[in-house]
Amino acid sequence: MSSVVISDTEYRLLRDLIRERFGINYDDGKQFLLQSRLQTRLIKTRTADFMAYYRYLLSDLQRDAEWDELASVLSNNETYFFRERSQLDVLAQEVVSEALQGAGPLRIWSAACSTGEEPYSVAMTLLDGHRIAPAAARIKAGDLSPRAVEKCAAGFYRELSFRATPPEVIGRYFKPFEGGFFITDEVKRMVEFSRINLLDERTYAAVGPQDVVFCRNVLIYFDKATQKRVVESFARVLRPGGFLFLGHAESIIRLTGLYEPFVTAKAVYYRRRDDAHH
Ligand SMILES: C[S@@+](CC[C@H](N)C(=O)[O-])C[C@H]1O[C@@H](n2cnc3c(N)ncnc32)[C@H](O)[C@@H]1O
Incomplete structure:
Protein backbone atom coordinates (compact mmCIF):
# COMPACT_ATOMS: atom_id res chain seq x y z
CA MET A 1 0.00 0.00 0.00
CA ALA A 71 -7.40 19.30 7.20
CA SER A 72 -5.13 18.09 10.00
CA VAL A 73 -2.81 16.18 7.65
CA LEU A 74 -2.40 18.98 5.09
CA SER A 75 -1.88 21.96 7.36
CA ASN A 76 1.54 23.21 8.31
CA ASN A 77 1.14 24.23 11.94
CA GLU A 78 4.55 25.84 12.49
CA THR A 79 4.15 28.61 15.08
CA TYR A 80 5.56 29.89 18.38
CA PHE A 81 4.79 32.40 21.11
CA PHE A 82 5.61 36.06 20.39
CA ARG A 83 6.34 35.41 16.71
CA GLU A 84 7.00 38.76 14.94
CA ARG A 85 6.88 40.51 18.24
CA SER A 86 7.12 43.98 16.66
CA GLN A 87 3.52 43.58 15.48
CA LEU A 88 2.44 42.77 19.03
CA ASP A 89 4.18 46.00 20.12
CA VAL A 90 2.03 47.89 17.60
CA LEU A 91 -0.98 46.17 19.14
CA ALA A 92 0.07 47.16 22.67
CA GLN A 93 0.80 50.77 21.74
CA GLU A 94 -1.37 51.99 18.89
CA VAL A 95 -4.35 49.67 18.85
CA VAL A 96 -4.90 49.69 22.60
CA SER A 97 -4.65 53.49 22.81
CA GLU A 98 -7.34 53.83 20.17
CA ALA A 99 -9.49 51.15 21.76
CA LEU A 100 -9.41 52.91 25.10
CA GLN A 101 -11.07 55.91 23.48
CA GLY A 102 -13.84 53.82 21.97
CA ALA A 103 -16.82 52.16 23.54
CA GLY A 104 -17.08 48.45 24.13
CA PRO A 105 -14.49 45.70 24.33
CA LEU A 106 -11.54 45.38 21.96
CA ARG A 107 -12.37 42.63 19.44
CA ILE A 108 -9.46 40.64 18.07
CA TRP A 109 -9.54 37.62 15.75
CA SER A 110 -6.62 35.28 15.19
CA ALA A 111 -7.87 33.86 11.90
CA ALA A 112 -5.54 30.87 11.50
CA CYS A 113 -4.26 30.33 15.00
CA SER A 114 -2.68 26.88 14.54
CA THR A 115 -2.00 25.43 18.01
CA GLY A 116 -2.83 28.66 19.86
CA GLU A 117 0.50 30.39 20.42
CA GLU A 118 -0.60 33.48 18.43
CA PRO A 119 -3.89 34.30 20.24
CA TYR A 120 -2.35 33.48 23.63
CA SER A 121 0.53 35.85 22.80
CA VAL A 122 -2.05 38.53 22.00
CA ALA A 123 -3.74 37.90 25.37
CA MET A 124 -0.41 38.06 27.27
CA THR A 125 0.52 41.27 25.43
CA LEU A 126 -2.73 42.90 26.55
CA LEU A 127 -2.34 41.68 30.13
CA ASP A 128 1.30 42.77 30.30
CA GLY A 129 0.46 46.33 29.33
CA HIS A 130 -1.94 46.41 32.32
CA ARG A 131 -4.05 48.86 30.39
CA ILE A 132 -6.74 46.48 29.28
CA ALA A 133 -8.61 44.37 31.80
CA PRO A 134 -9.26 40.80 30.62
CA ALA A 135 -12.98 41.49 30.34
CA ALA A 136 -12.32 44.47 28.07
CA ALA A 137 -10.94 42.27 25.29
CA ARG A 138 -12.65 39.54 23.25
CA ILE A 139 -10.14 37.35 21.50
CA LYS A 140 -11.47 34.80 19.03
CA ALA A 141 -9.22 32.25 17.39
CA GLY A 142 -9.84 29.64 14.72
CA ASP A 143 -8.06 27.16 12.53
CA LEU A 144 -8.82 24.67 9.79
CA SER A 145 -7.07 21.78 11.50
CA PRO A 146 -9.17 19.99 14.16
CA ARG A 147 -6.01 18.60 15.74
CA ALA A 148 -4.50 22.09 16.07
CA VAL A 149 -7.68 23.48 17.65
CA GLU A 150 -7.67 20.63 20.20
CA LYS A 151 -4.16 21.64 21.21
CA CYS A 152 -5.25 25.26 21.70
CA ALA A 153 -7.91 24.14 24.12
CA ALA A 154 -5.50 21.85 26.00
CA GLY A 155 -3.10 24.79 26.46
CA PHE A 156 -0.02 22.60 26.94
CA TYR A 157 3.25 23.57 25.22
CA ARG A 158 6.81 22.29 24.90
CA GLU A 159 10.17 23.93 24.43
CA LEU A 160 9.97 24.77 20.70
CA SER A 161 6.95 27.00 21.27
CA PHE A 162 9.02 29.16 23.64
CA ARG A 163 11.91 30.01 21.31
CA ALA A 164 11.04 33.73 21.44
CA THR A 165 9.51 33.97 24.92
CA PRO A 166 11.36 35.87 27.65
CA PRO A 167 11.84 33.70 30.80
CA GLU A 168 9.96 36.17 33.00
CA VAL A 169 6.91 35.86 30.73
CA ILE A 170 7.06 32.08 31.08
CA GLY A 171 7.21 32.56 34.85
CA ARG A 172 4.16 34.83 34.81
CA TYR A 173 1.79 33.00 32.51
CA PHE A 174 2.78 29.29 32.53
CA LYS A 175 2.89 26.41 35.00
CA PRO A 176 5.53 23.70 34.49
CA PHE A 177 4.23 20.16 34.01
CA GLU A 178 6.08 17.01 32.92
CA GLY A 179 8.59 18.48 30.49
CA GLY A 180 6.33 21.25 29.25
CA PHE A 181 4.10 24.07 30.45
CA PHE A 182 0.38 24.71 30.86
CA ILE A 183 -0.87 28.20 30.12
CA THR A 184 -2.56 29.77 33.16
CA ASP A 185 -6.34 29.94 33.35
CA GLU A 186 -6.17 33.74 33.43
CA VAL A 187 -4.79 33.78 29.86
CA LYS A 188 -6.80 30.80 28.68
CA ARG A 189 -10.11 32.35 29.67
CA MET A 190 -9.45 35.31 27.39
CA VAL A 191 -9.49 33.26 24.17
CA GLU A 192 -12.42 31.50 22.51
CA PHE A 193 -11.43 28.82 19.97
CA SER A 194 -13.31 27.28 17.06
CA ARG A 195 -12.84 25.21 13.95
CA ILE A 196 -13.10 27.43 10.86
CA ASN A 197 -12.33 27.49 7.16
CA LEU A 198 -11.31 30.85 5.72
CA LEU A 199 -12.81 29.80 2.38
CA ASP A 200 -16.22 29.22 3.91
CA GLU A 201 -18.34 32.37 3.85
CA ARG A 202 -20.18 31.27 7.00
CA THR A 203 -16.95 31.78 8.94
CA TYR A 204 -17.17 35.55 8.56
CA ALA A 205 -20.81 35.78 9.59
CA ALA A 206 -20.08 33.66 12.66
CA VAL A 207 -17.04 35.63 13.79
CA GLY A 208 -18.81 39.01 13.55
CA PRO A 209 -17.38 42.55 13.64
CA GLN A 210 -13.72 42.93 14.62
CA ASP A 211 -11.26 45.72 15.47
CA VAL A 212 -8.17 43.66 14.66
CA VAL A 213 -7.47 40.59 12.51
CA PHE A 214 -4.27 38.57 12.68
CA CYS A 215 -3.80 36.33 9.65
CA ARG A 216 -0.12 35.61 9.68
CA ASN A 217 1.77 33.00 7.66
CA VAL A 218 -1.34 31.57 6.03
CA LEU A 219 -1.73 33.48 2.75
CA ILE A 220 1.61 32.02 1.59
CA TYR A 221 -0.19 28.69 1.14
CA PHE A 222 -2.89 30.22 -1.10
CA ASP A 223 -2.78 31.34 -4.74
CA LYS A 224 -3.26 35.03 -5.54
CA ALA A 225 -6.99 34.76 -6.33
CA THR A 226 -7.65 33.05 -3.00
CA GLN A 227 -5.47 35.54 -1.11
CA LYS A 228 -7.54 38.37 -2.59
CA ARG A 229 -10.81 36.65 -1.74
CA VAL A 230 -9.75 36.07 1.88
CA VAL A 231 -8.42 39.57 2.59
CA GLU A 232 -11.55 41.06 1.02
CA SER A 233 -13.62 38.89 3.36
CA PHE A 234 -11.61 40.29 6.29
CA ALA A 235 -12.62 43.77 5.15
CA ARG A 236 -16.25 42.75 5.67
CA VAL A 237 -15.71 41.96 9.35
CA LEU A 238 -13.20 44.72 10.13
CA ARG A 239 -14.56 48.08 11.18
CA PRO A 240 -13.34 51.09 9.16
CA GLY A 241 -9.81 51.81 10.43
CA GLY A 242 -9.56 48.25 11.80
CA PHE A 243 -6.11 46.67 11.80
CA LEU A 244 -4.93 43.70 9.71
CA PHE A 245 -1.64 41.97 10.55
CA LEU A 246 -0.11 39.58 8.01
CA GLY A 247 3.14 37.58 8.04
CA HIS A 248 6.32 39.39 6.96
CA ALA A 249 6.48 37.43 3.68
CA GLU A 250 2.89 38.32 2.78
CA SER A 251 2.04 41.54 0.99
CA ILE A 252 -1.37 42.56 -0.29
CA ILE A 253 -0.39 45.98 -1.63
CA ARG A 254 -0.91 44.95 -5.26
CA LEU A 255 -3.84 42.66 -4.48
CA THR A 256 -6.57 44.97 -3.18
CA GLY A 257 -7.24 48.64 -2.54
CA LEU A 258 -9.40 48.00 0.53
CA TYR A 259 -6.54 48.58 2.97
CA GLU A 260 -4.06 51.32 3.65
CA PRO A 261 -0.59 49.90 4.28
CA PHE A 262 1.52 51.21 7.17
CA VAL A 263 5.23 50.58 6.95
CA THR A 264 7.09 51.66 10.06
CA ALA A 265 10.67 50.97 11.13
CA LYS A 266 9.34 48.22 13.35
CA ALA A 267 6.44 46.56 11.60
CA VAL A 268 4.19 46.41 8.56
CA TYR A 269 0.43 46.36 9.00
CA TYR A 270 -2.75 47.40 7.20
CA ARG A 271 -5.84 49.39 8.13
CA ARG A 272 -9.21 49.00 6.50
CA ARG A 273 -10.02 52.13 4.54
CA ASP A 274 -13.09 54.09 5.60
CA ASP A 275 -14.49 53.97 2.10
CA ALA A 276 -13.85 50.25 1.53
CA HIS A 277 -16.77 49.05 -0.56
CA HIS A 278 -17.22 45.33 -0.88
C1 LIG B 1 1.99 28.23 9.64
S1 LIG B 1 0.49 28.25 10.56
C2 LIG B 1 0.45 29.94 11.10
C3 LIG B 1 0.07 30.08 12.56
C4 LIG B 1 0.12 31.49 13.13
N1 LIG B 1 -0.82 32.37 12.48
C5 LIG B 1 1.51 32.06 13.05
O1 LIG B 1 1.77 32.97 12.26
O2 LIG B 1 2.39 31.57 13.78
C6 LIG B 1 -0.72 28.19 9.24
C7 LIG B 1 -2.11 27.75 9.69
O3 LIG B 1 -3.06 28.08 8.69
C8 LIG B 1 -4.10 27.14 8.79
N2 LIG B 1 -4.92 27.16 7.56
C9 LIG B 1 -4.57 26.76 6.31
N3 LIG B 1 -5.62 26.91 5.48
C10 LIG B 1 -6.66 27.40 6.22
C11 LIG B 1 -8.01 27.74 5.93
N4 LIG B 1 -8.53 27.59 4.71
N5 LIG B 1 -8.78 28.20 6.94
C12 LIG B 1 -8.28 28.35 8.19
N6 LIG B 1 -7.01 28.05 8.52
C13 LIG B 1 -6.20 27.57 7.54
C14 LIG B 1 -3.35 25.83 9.00
O4 LIG B 1 -4.19 24.83 9.56
C15 LIG B 1 -2.21 26.26 9.93
O5 LIG B 1 -2.51 26.00 11.28
Missing part, protein backbone atom coordinates in the same frame (compact mmCIF):
# COMPACT_ATOMS: atom_id res chain seq x y z
CA SER A 2 2.67 2.52 0.99
CA SER A 3 4.28 2.17 -2.45
CA VAL A 4 1.22 3.47 -4.36
CA VAL A 5 2.38 6.30 -6.61
CA ILE A 6 0.20 9.27 -7.55
CA SER A 7 -0.20 9.72 -11.33
CA ASP A 8 -0.13 13.16 -12.96
CA THR A 9 -3.89 13.01 -13.54
CA GLU A 10 -4.63 11.95 -9.97
CA TYR A 11 -2.36 14.69 -8.70
CA ARG A 12 -4.19 17.37 -10.69
CA LEU A 13 -7.62 16.13 -9.62
CA LEU A 14 -6.76 15.95 -5.91
CA ARG A 15 -4.79 19.18 -5.91
CA ASP A 16 -7.68 21.10 -7.51
CA LEU A 17 -10.20 19.57 -5.10
CA ILE A 18 -8.07 20.53 -2.09
CA ARG A 19 -7.45 24.05 -3.36
CA GLU A 20 -11.15 24.59 -3.94
CA ARG A 21 -12.08 23.41 -0.45
CA PHE A 22 -9.21 24.69 1.75
CA GLY A 23 -7.32 27.16 -0.43
CA ILE A 24 -4.08 25.30 0.21
CA ASN A 25 -2.23 25.32 -3.08
CA TYR A 26 0.11 22.56 -4.25
CA ASP A 27 2.00 23.75 -7.32
CA ASP A 28 3.74 21.64 -9.94
CA GLY A 29 6.77 20.83 -7.84
CA LYS A 30 4.77 19.49 -4.88
CA GLN A 31 3.53 16.18 -6.27
CA PHE A 32 5.74 14.05 -4.06
CA LEU A 33 4.85 16.07 -0.96
CA LEU A 34 1.11 15.66 -1.53
CA GLN A 35 1.59 11.97 -2.31
CA SER A 36 3.35 11.34 0.99
CA ARG A 37 0.80 13.38 2.97
CA LEU A 38 -2.12 11.49 1.43
CA GLN A 39 -0.49 8.07 1.69
CA THR A 40 -1.40 7.75 5.38
CA ARG A 41 -5.03 8.55 4.55
CA LEU A 42 -5.12 5.86 1.85
CA ILE A 43 -3.98 3.36 4.45
CA LYS A 44 -6.44 4.56 7.12
CA THR A 45 -9.40 4.55 4.72
CA ARG A 46 -8.30 1.23 3.15
CA THR A 47 -8.44 2.82 -0.27
CA ALA A 48 -6.59 1.05 -3.08
CA ASP A 49 -5.21 4.02 -5.01
CA PHE A 50 -5.40 7.79 -5.37
CA MET A 51 -8.26 7.74 -7.88
CA ALA A 52 -10.36 5.71 -5.44
CA TYR A 53 -9.43 8.18 -2.69
CA TYR A 54 -10.49 11.08 -4.93
CA ARG A 55 -13.89 9.41 -5.36
CA TYR A 56 -14.06 8.77 -1.62
CA LEU A 57 -13.65 12.51 -0.95
CA LEU A 58 -16.38 13.34 -3.42
CA SER A 59 -19.04 10.83 -2.59
CA ASP A 60 -18.41 8.48 0.33
CA LEU A 61 -20.87 8.70 3.22
CA GLN A 62 -17.90 9.32 5.53
CA ARG A 63 -16.49 12.11 3.36
CA ASP A 64 -17.07 14.96 5.85
CA ALA A 65 -15.11 13.12 8.54
CA GLU A 66 -12.38 12.38 5.99
CA TRP A 67 -12.14 16.06 5.00
CA ASP A 68 -11.60 16.84 8.70
CA GLU A 69 -8.77 14.32 8.85
CA LEU A 70 -7.32 15.81 5.70
